Every structure is written in C-alpha cells, then in structure tokens.
Amino acid sequence: xxxxxxxxxxxxxxxxxxxxxxxxxxxxxxxxxxxxxxxxxxxxxxxxxxxxxxxxxxxxxxxxxxxxxxxxxxxxxxxxxxxxxxxxxxxxxxxxxxxxxxxxxxxxxxxxxxxxxxxx
Amino acid sequence: xxxxxxxxxxxxxxxxxxxxxxxxxxxxxxxxxxxxxxxxxxxxxxxxxxxxxxxxxxxxxxxxxxxxxxxxxxxxxxxxxxxxxxxxxxxxxxxxxxxxxxxxxxxx
Numbered sequence: 001x002x003x004x005x006x007x008x009x010x011x012x013x014x015x016x017x018x019x020x021x022x023x024x025x026x027x028x029x030x031x032x033x034x035x036x037x038x039x040x041x042x043x044x045x046x047x048x049x050x051x052x053x054x055x056x057x058x059x060x061x062x063x064x065x066x067x068x069x070x071x072x073x074x075x076x077x078x079x080x081x082x083x084x085x086x087x088x089x090x091x092x093x094x095x096x097x098x099x100x101x102x103x104x105x106x107x108x109x110x111x112x113x114x115x116x117x118x119x120x
Numbered sequence: 121x122x123x124x125x126x127x128x129x130x131x132x133x134x135x136x137x138x139x140x141x142x143x144x145x146x147x148x149x150x151x152x153x154x155x156x157x158x159x160x161x162x163x164x165x166x167x168x169x170x171x172x173x174x175x176x177x178x179x180x181x182x183x184x185x186x187x188x189x190x191x192x193x194x195x196x197x198x199x200x201x202x203x204x205x206x207x208x209x210x211x212x213x214x215x216x217x218x219x220x221x222x223x224x225x226x227x228x
Contacts, residue, residue: 042207042218043164091163107211111163
C-alpha cells in the first residue's frame with residue numbers, strides 16, 4: 001500500500017515569493033493534516049481536514065497561509081508571500097479514525113516525507 | 121495542558137534494550153499515548169500506541185504505569201538503524217501534541 005505522498009521534497013525561494021505544497025494521502029483516509037516542523041522541534045499542527053471540510057485551522061496563520069482539499073482527497077498548502085521565518089519542514093499526514101471522528105481518542109496518523117522549505 | 125516530557129537524548133549500545141521514558145502526568149482517562157520516531161530527513165513513523173494495558177508489536181513494547189502518568193517505550197534489541205528522535209505524544213480531540221522528543225543514539 002502506498003504511503004502519503006508529498007511534493008516537492010525540497011523548495012528554495014526568496015522572501016515575498018509564493019510557494020505551494022501538494023499532498024496525496026493514503027487511499028481511503030478521510031482525515032488529512034498539515035504540520036510544520038521547525039528545526040529541532042516536534043511537528044505542530046496547522047490544519048486538519050475531514051474530507052473536504054477544514055475542521056481545525058486554529059493554528060494556521062491565515063494572513064499568508066491557505067489550504068484546500070477540494071475533492072476530499074489531495075490537498076494543497078500555500079504560502080503567499082513567504083517570509084524568512086517560514087523556513088521549515090511541512091509535513092502532511094492522513095488517518096482513518098474509527099468511531100466518531102471528532103471525539104475519538106485513537107487516531108493513528110501516517111506521515112509523508114515532508115517538504116523542506118528554505119526562504120532566502 | 122497536553123504536553124509530554126522526555127529526556128532530550130539517550131545512548132544505547134547496539135544489541136541492548138533501549139528504554140525510553142515519557143512523563144504525561146496530566147493525561148485524561150480517554151487519551152491514548154502514541155509513540156512515533158523520526159529518522160533524519162524523513163517524516164515521523166508510527167511505532168505503537170496504548171491506553172492502559174501494556175502493548176507489544178513487531179517494532180517495540182509499550183509499558184504504561186498503572187496511574188497512566190508515565191510510560192516507557194522498549195526497543196528490545198536496538199540496532200544502528202534505530203538511531204532517531206523518538207516522540208511520545210498524546211492525542212486530544214484528534215490533535216497530537218509533539219514535544220521535542222528524545223534523540224536516541226545507538227552506538228556499535
């Protein structure tokens with residue numbers, strides 16, 4: 001079974017430029033997550049989708065970040081314009097929680113390899 | 121507060137058991153404890169999770185204390201390929217809270 005696919009793996013841009021990351025989750029997984037991981041730290045959740053609905057975007061900096069999951073499968077995360085502090089690894093994860101999706105306490109998430117963004 | 125506490129680094133000799141501790145003293149009754157690991161330049165890899173009982177799979181064993189305030193991940197025979205950052209996390213309403221993890225160095 002194919003895992004979570006992300007592209008590109010690496011991206012180098014100058015500040016103020018736009019950038020987009022793409023994620024294809026594991027087949028059949030309805031829940032999709034975007035995380036940001038700064039150097040030396042654990043991942044931090046940016047946004048969570050249940051199918052095509054963003055159910056938790058409280059940590060997404062909405063002034064410059066946007067995300068979409070139009071058909072409830074693939075997802076795109078965009079930054080416009082990028083700032084120096086956006087340099088990080090952007091991880092996508094997917095899961096297929098059992099039971100009630102919102103209130104379950106078990107939710108094994110499977111991560112993609114990430115996109116390493118460097119903003120110059 | 122959904123944080124967990126782990127030592128920043130540990131060393132282990134190849135072939136020996138690696139025991140990685142985690143403190144989650146504020147965990148609530150229905151929150152599972154999850155362990156992931158991250159090898160350099162890769163995404164986090166799921167290892168194991170548990171609620172109350174000890175768990176074992178092909179990768180590791182998870183020992184959870186009776187009061188659920190702490191747990192230990194055990195890699196029974198560590199290899200050089202087990203060198204990674206190990207994250208102990210808890211899930212709260214579908215949200216994982218990752219700390220800085222434990223950097224496990226397996227040495228020959």
